[in-house]
Amino acid sequence: MINIAIMGHGVVGSGVVEVLTHNSESIERRAADKIYIKHILDLREFPESPLCDRFTKDFNDILNDDSVKIVVETMGGINPAYNFVKSCLLAGKSVVTSNKELVATHGQELLTIAKENNLNFLFEASVGGGIPIIRPMIQCLAANEISEITGILNGTTNFIMTKMIRDNTDFSDALSLAQKLGYAERDPSADIEGHDACRKICILASLAFGKHVYPNQVYTDGITKITLSDVKYAEKWGGVIKLLGRVKMLENGKINVTVYPAFVPNDSQLSLVDDVFNAIMINGDATGEVMFYGRGAGKLPTASAVVADVIDCVKHVKARKYLYWADTEEDYVVDHLDTKAELFIRIKTDNYDGDCEKISEQFGEVRFLSDVGDEIAFITKEGVERDLLNSLDKTGLNAESVIHILY
């Protein structure tokens, strides 16, 4: 029997208890050992829980219990999760976490401590909720050189975009609906500003290419400025707008990492990823394109990913899993403005033909999506993004929207 402790009894933490209890028989079979929840750390009271005798408000009850070999962290946020997790690792306990902010910000340090102490530090649930992605990426793609990862990594924003696309609901109404349904927090900024997707692409990029990518290295743009007009032009172009986290390996060994909304063509698998679903597309030199799809959030999907990591810890309690990346390097992440792009640009106008001419003068050949009226919408040719934005500047026109094309 293996004793574990769970820190945080919120949505994910209580889901972990539920999955461990409900599927205990098959879990025991797969782990080849019994898993016993010895402590649950939470400042709140849960008198109704069948495990109410296991609750504690004191982290030291877990830290100082040598019989606890695996600690699950589902508190979220950096404080106090970071100190707690670090202390557990230093005390010789393996840690499983669903906390993407923690891994994106301190992953390299925590992995190093885990490695030095021959412990596991696993975080499958931090990206893609219940979609198995980190383990398949590491293990099954071990024989591949990965060149690119593109993901729909945030269920809340994908739900909002789906409402805008399918039901013609504008952004703020779609956001309200997401909040009403419990898909978005009262303060939705981490989702709609792209920070959540940013943390996830940082984790994937760090894993895929072996060097830590920190959130502040990543150009991040959310979906708050997307209008129904943009959505309609995307449809006319032959696609949909999705918030994408992307990382590409460049020829010079540096990487381009971005989070932004983009036009995705209808023949891409990513275009059919709707509502709160997530999907991660990986390009490898041997496998070609591989995609993983499923619910990116939610109590039970996320909890099941945590439990899968716990099972893996139990099976490898004496042998660390190979999960590690080095720290970042200077200039490892390039400025996305120096990389190639294609852009959708929408401009208000009171001189349609004249302004179209200015655009053609600066951009050369472009594809106009608009009909004569008070708005010009067009797709640029491929070019270095900085040059494209310079061309826009030189037209003297004020863009209402500038959106990337999946490229």
Next chain:
Amino acid sequence: MINIAIMGHGVVGSGVVEVLTHNSESIERRAADKIYIKHILDLREFPESPLCDRFTKDFNDILNDDSVKIVVETMGGINPAYNFVKSCLLAGKSVVTSNKELVATHGQELLTIAKENNLNFLFEASVGGGIPIIRPMIQCLAANEISEITGILNGTTNFIMTKMIRDNTDFSDALSLAQKLGYAERDPSADIEGHDACRKICILASLAFGKHVYPNQVYTDGITKITLSDVKYAEKWGGVIKLLGRVKMLENGKINVTVYPAFVPNDSQLSLVDDVFNAIMINGDATGEVMFYGRGAGKLPTASAVVADVIDCVKHVKARKYLYWADTEEDYVVDHLDTKAELFIRIKTDNYDGDCEKISEQFGEVRFLSDVGDEIAFITKEGVERDLLNSLDKTGLNAESVIHILY
């Protein structure tokens, strides 16, 4: 350094050599050891190969070489692969194979021998080519009770169906094109009759539910009878026809396993899986729907999956991976005719209204897809499949097509 041997230097086997050679640096880093190809077994001569000095025509050179700890089998077919693999396992060598026929037919026996000798017997490449599917299913879904697996498991038939759907090419022309492009064998029956998909769903069902499912227990129907007329009715209905391998856990603990073409609605992710791509959709009680998508065949994708297994063997050379299933049980697989279904039925007629009346008499309410003419096409309501076919019988009409609806 770990010595390995490769049996079979055909498409996949030569791909394994290529991946191991080309990505040797990153593979060594991930395996934490150097992998050395000591023997390659093939009856043919490969004087141009840079490894030409490693070739042998004598299996005993591998079997009797105690320094070889891992053997890769990429010969295909049952004979002599079965005897070779069994001998290797009995001689204490772990085995990695891409041979779905071997695993579907003898998997239980070979897994048992591997278990008894504390060896690895891995076969990620046997299903879904380069798509990581077996390992994610086992490990990441460890905390789930799987209820259903539905897959597009054969690239050749999916290519043919895509040509029929997108380009209005009829079956035999699409097959010829597939052969011309090297996607279909000269004798294409294993693909187009559904046997290849059957072997793969057998492997997935065995893994998911813990008891071996043999190909002869599975109702298997191919795509040879699908016409362009069926394809058009599917479009009218709002979907596409795909060859699906499926397994469902029933309430009585038995399973329903089938391989047949089916109408797939356009809002299903599976409908966008085109050309030679494969996809496997798994339903778990905690994760909900999860899908894996990618190239289901091809030299390098398949080879990369084999190499990932080899890396896993190297990392676990002294500790067996938990991969095992028991033998089948009597009546474990139910007769699909006793399970619920919805059917598309197409009938030639010279009395449209009269025959429609007969159909309504027997089936009650149905959804007609045809307009008045020499053909009646309709979708039945949900019912036990045997009852639906009995109703068809009682109409006295001869069906040209009976196709399942994804249900």
